[in-house]
Amino acid sequence: MLCLLLLASLLALPGCQGATRDALGRGATYADPPLESRSVNIQVFRQAAKLTFSNTTPNTLPAGRLWVNGQFGYEIGETAVGQSRTLPLNLFENEFGDRFRAGGFFATEPPSRLVLVELESGGELIGFTIGQDDPDA
Secondary structure (H helix, E strand, O other): OOOHHHHHHHOOOOOOOOOOOOOOOOOOOOOOOOOEEEEEEEEEEEEOEEEEEEOOOOOOOEEEEEEEOOEEEEEEOOOOOOOOOEEEHOOEEOOOOOOOOOOOOOOOOOOOOOOOOOEOOEEEEEEEEEEEEEEEO
């Protein structure tokens, strides 16, 4: 009897899924439920298949999920004042596991445009400014 209870409890544990997946294998969803929002003076640049930004604010940006085009997300850590980040756009995925079409030499489809970048953290969305979206750079 004890063995059956132990076995049942082990089967109830989640498998080796990523921390951002639910029981159906879906990833995080954008702003669900809707969040407070504000903008900061941070410009985001796209150069080829990478997204680059620098924290030009007087405060550390908190850790959270960086969203691209309100659909594709990627977890990032804190970004200190003056710190720059460069992230491959193909790391960003939507709730179904589809990746952002970043483009590049071996891409089979044209790259998606970069139109919206926001950081979801602490119950709010922090909007960035698109400074350059050049998938051919």
